[in-house]
Every structure is written in C-alpha cells, then in structure tokens.
Amino acid sequence: MKTFLKTTVKNTLLSASLATALLATSGLFAAEYAIDKKGQHASIQFKISHLGYSWMVGRFNDFDGSFSYDEKDKAASKVNVIVNTKSVDSNHAERDKHLRSDDFLDVEKFPQAKFESTKYTEGKDGKATLIGNLTLHGVTKEVIVAVSQVGAGKDPWGGFRRGFEGTTRIALKDFGITKNLGPASAELDLIFNFEGVKK
Amino acid sequence: MLKNTTVSFGLISKTLHWSMAVILVGLFAVGLYMTDLDYYDALYHTLPWWHKSFGLLVMALLIIRYIWKRLNPEPQALTSHKNWEVFLAQFIQKLFYVLILLIGLSGYFISTAKGKGIEFFGWFEVPAITQAIEEERADLVGEIHQVLAITLIVLAVLHAAAALKHHFIDKDETLNRMINK
Numbered sequence: 182m183k184t185f186l187k188t189t190v191k192n193t194l195l196s197a198s199l200a201t202a203l204l205a206t207s208g209l210f211a212a213e214y215a216i217d218k219k220g221q222h223a224s225i226q227f228k229i230s231h232l233g234y235s236w237m238v239g240r241f242n243d244f245d246g247s248f249s250y251d252e253k254d255k256a257a258s259k260v261n262v263i264v265n266t267k268s269v270d271s272n273h274a275e276r277d278k279h280l281r282s283d284d285f286l287d288v289e290k291f292p293q294a295k296f297e298s299t300k301y302t303e304g305k306d307g308k309a310t311l312i313g314n315l316t317l318h319g320v321t322k323e324v325i326v327a328v329s330q331v332g333a334g335k336d337p338w339g340g341f342r343r344g345f346e347g348t349t350r351i352a353l354k355d356f357g358i359t360k361n362l363g364p365a366s367a368e369l370d371l372i373f374n375f376e377g378v379k380k
Numbered sequence: 381m382l383k384n385t386t387v388s389f390g391l392i393s394k395t396l397h398w399s400m401a402v403i404l405v406g407l408f409a410v411g412l413y414m415t416d417l418d419y420y421d422a423l424y425h426t427l428p429w430w431h432k433s434f435g436l437l438v439m440a441l442l443i444i445r446y447i448w449k450r451l452n453p454e455p456q457a458l459t460s461h462k463n464w465e466v467f468l469a470q471f472i473q474k475l476f477y478v479l480i481l482l483i484g485l486s487g488y489f490i491s492t493a494k495g496k497g498i499e500f501f502g503w504f505e506v507p508a509i510t511q512a513i514e515e516e517r518a519d520l521v522g523e524i525h526q527v528l529a530i531t532l533i534v535l536a537v538l539h540a541a542a543a544l545k546h547h548f549i550d551k552d553e554t555l556n557r558m559i560n561k
Contacts, residue, residue: 278490363419
C-alpha cells in the first residue's frame with residue numbers, strides 16, 4: 182500500500198511535470214503579440230444608426246491589449262483588450278459628454294470595458310469566428326466576433342506584425358444601457374482593427 | 381435719464397438689471413428642462429441652441445454692465461439701511477457678477493470642449509479658444525455649471541425677497557429706485 186501510494190505520487194508528479202513541459206513548449210510556438218498602440222495601428226470603432234437615416238461612427242481612443250496566435254494551433258489563439266471608456270470620441274463635445282454620462286457608458290462607475298476571448302476558429306480563407314466575453318457598462322456577455330486576418334509578415338524595422346479586423350453587433354439593452362434612441366438605434370456594430378507586434 | 385446719479389439709477393442701469401434678471405431666470409429654467417429631454421422631443425436641438433445664444437448675450441450684457449457701472453456715479457445706499465445690510469447687499473452684488481461670469485465661462489467650455497465654436501442667434505459664431513479639453517475636465521465643467529447656476533438662483537431668490545421686504549415691510553425706496561424714478 183505504502184509503495185503503491187509512493188508510485189502513484191511519483192507518477193502524478195511525473196505526469197504533472199511532463200504536462201508543464203509540454204505546455205511550456207507549445208507556449209514557445211504560440212507567438213505573443215502586443216497591439217501596436219505606440220504607432221496606433223489599431224482602432225476600436227462603433228457604428229450606430231441615426232434615426233435610421235445614416236450611420237454615426239465613433240471610436241474609443243484609449244485601449245490596450247495583446248493577442249497570441251499560433252500558426253500551427255490556430256484554435257489556441259487568444260485576445261485580451263481593455264478599453265478606457267471615458268476616451269469615447271464621436272467628434273462632438275456635447276454628445277461625448279452625454280455618452281460618458283449615466284445615460285450611456287456611465288464612465289465614472291464603469292471606467293473600463295474589456296474583451297476576453299474564449300474560443301477561436303479559423304477557416305482556410307483567413308475568415309474566423311472569435312467568441313469571447315465582453316464586459317461593458319458593468320455587464321459581461323458573450324459575443325461572437327466575425328474576424329478576418331488581414332495580413333502578417335516582417336515589417337521594415339526588424340519586427341514581425343500580424344493584423345486582424347473584427348466586427349460584432351451588440352444590443353445596447355443587453356448591456357444595461359436603456360436610454361431610448363429609437364427603434365433603428367437599438368443595436369450597434371463594434372469594429373476592431375488590431376495590428377500586433379510580435380513580442 | 382440714462383445715467384446714474386448718486387441717488388438714482390439711470391435707464392441703462394435699470395434696463396441692464398431687469399433684462400439680465402429675466403434672461404438668467406429663463407436660462408436656468410430652460411437649462412434644467414432641456415437636459416432631461418428625450419432624444420425624440422421636438423425641442424431636443426432647439427432649446428440648447430437658444431440657451432447658448434442667450435447665454436452668450438447675457439455674457440455680453442455683463443461686460444457692458446460692468447463697464448457702465450465704472451463709468452457712472454454709484455447710487456448711495458438709503459440712509460435708513462443698516463451697515464450690515466449695505467455690506468451684505470454690496471457683497472452679494474459682487475458675487476452675482478462673479479457667478480454669472482463663471483457660469484458663462486463654464487457653459488462656453490462645455491460646448492467648445494472639442495474646439496467647435498458657438499452660434500450666436502444664427503448671426504455669427506463665437507470661436508472656441510481651446511482645441512480640446514480632457515474628458516474629466518469637460519465633465520467637471522458641466523457639474524460646475526449646474527452647481528453655480530443653482531447657487532445663483534438661490535441668491536437671486538434671497539435678493540428678490542430682500543427687495544420685497546424693503547418695499548412692503550420697511551416701505552422704503554429700495555425697490556422703487558430700480559423700477560421708476
């Protein structure tokens with residue numbers, strides 16, 4: 182019994198260290214990318230209908246994040262983004278002030294919005310589906326982002342870059358934003374463009 | 381008589397006093413009302429437009445009033461008024477000027493926070509002096525605008541109550557001096 186216990190413990194330890202080693206190696210293949218904030222080759226935009234007659238496009242100016250992407254194991258790719266909600270910018274002082282107020286983003290109470298991916302599936306054509314949790318206005322909800330890889334390769338300055346664009350549609354009331362903007366404006370599109378620099 | 385004397389207010393001083401009083405009370409009421417309007421309200425865009433135009437107008441009147449006050453003799457307080465009454469009235473008067481100035485400036489900064497000017501009755505545009513104000517400051521400026529406006533109106537109610545007290549209880553000339561004669 183004693184010996185059995187010993188071997189079991191030993192085996193468990195062995196398999197655990199093996200697993201760690203394996204994880205570490207696979208980690209070596211999955212490249213980590215930092216969103217290019219410095220050169221600002223990244224944006225988070227939103228597009229919402231105005232009365233049903235036109236699109237109003239705004240953006241968040243301050244955000245940061247990273248992603249990992251493994252060409253051999255694409256499904257292991259991950260994205261994390263944190264957005265500073267008070268950086269909302271629709272190029273209109275009074276509207277931005279309103280968007281920051283408790284009618285909409287309530288930035289004092291919810292200074293951050295974030296996205297954490299949970300699943301990534303990429304097809305042969307570079308088109309992919311990214312599933313993740315979006316936290317906005319204090320509410321966390323799963324969203325499905327249609328992603329396409331724009332390109333990847335060496336940059337002229339000795340680095341390696343990879344870029345994606347993604348869009349998803351969310352309903353304002355799903356995130357507890359109940360201000361009535363009319364039937365045409367109940368939902369909005371979030372449009373992400375991220376260029377990552379390999380770490 | 382257009383100008384003030386040491387015992388009376390001239391027509392210009394009186395006109396400035398009453399027109400600013402009416403506009404400021406109107407701005408306060410409209411300001412409270414318009415900020416709660418639904419997006420689909422027909423007045424959603426109109427009221428802020430008028431509010432801004434009249435706000436600019438009252439700033440212009442404030443400057444004219446200050447200059448006019450400096451150019452005119454100061455009507456002396458009635459001899460029946462106690463020292464503390466005179467002191468308090470003069471202090472509140474100065475406070476009114478400062479408050480109106482600060483409310484006007486904060487309002488100006490709310491609308492010009494992104495570098496866009498403010499239309500003056502569709503006649504011309506008052507340009508922005510800032511390119512952009514940080515978000516925290518823009519929001520703070522909005523709160524300042526509201527708090528100072530409430531302070532102004534509370535003081536104005538006390539000011540009016542004091543004038544009515546002089547008129548109906550003390551039966552002196554305080555209010556009459558601002559109306560006729």
